[in-house]
Amino acid sequence: MIYFSNNFFSNIRNIIIFSLFCVAFIGLFSTLAFAQVGEFLTLDGLTYKDVKDSNNLHPTTFTLAAWFKTNTDFTTPGHIIDKGGYGSEITGKNLNFGVWIRTDETLKFGFETSTGIDEMITSPNKYNDNLWHYVVGVFDDSTDSLKLYVDGNLISQKTTQNIPDTSGIQPVRIGANSLTQSNFFKGSVDEVRIWDRALSSQEVKDGFEQGIFNLNRQIVYLSFSSISTPPPSPPPPSDDESLCKKLNVVTTTATGYEATNPPSKAVDGNLDTRWS
Secondary structure (H helix, E strand, C coil), X not given: CCCCCHHHHHHHHHXXXXXXHHHXXXXXXXXXXXXXXXXXXXXXXXXXXXXXXXXXXXXXXXXXXXXXXXXXXXXXXXXXXXXXXXCCCCCCCCCCEEEEECCCCEEEEEEECCCCCEEEEEEEEECCCCCCEEEEEEXXXXXXXXXXXXXXXXXXXXXXXXXXXXXXXXXXXXXXXXXXXXXXXXXXXXXXXXXXXXXXXXXXXXXXHHCCCCCCCEEEEECCCCCXXXXXXXXXXXXXXXXXXXXXXXXXXXCCCEXXXXXXXXXXXXXXXXXX
């Protein structure tokens, strides 16, 4: 017969309690995104960054995503991502897609048709709390759905049979209206991504909680990196979802070219990790 001392059982009990605590601790913090760390784009309300127009930057169906932080009380709307501009009803000068913060500090997302009809949705809450937030806007032409997510949660949606004006040659602009030098965003922006497809709600959640992205049909990625990171070699097939999900996000590259207009006071940086 084998005998065990009281210390043996006490140690086993302590190990079990500690293990359960660790599981609970990891489970809690694996679903919380605390903040952006590392380098990011800082905008002072007078600067912006452009991605030059190209043939694939005219999507009818699209997803926009970015991290942002601001404590500004906006007197005019501050555009985070903008393609096509805002403030004109002329074909070719309407909003292809955009997301911005309004003068009441709520978020607005949507597009304009070629005749200038607004198709937009607004968040119920304000976001000038000086905390990092992850905004995702999705328009799916096949299901006529317009959706706005913040921090992984669907907060606003609508249906429309209209489609965006895709004929404009304006750049994708980060931090201002792409039609004119106006509607400047003041704050910080990071990890800007654009797809020419509609991300699912699970993909949005994966991006927010885990930094996992399916790169299939991602047409723009801006990490605002000061460190040159080569693309993966060999590059994965665009339709290989399992392989894409294993890639570190900093190895992806943007389609198009990031301009430096104007470069002054616009600080580029690299997001090494978003956990802190």
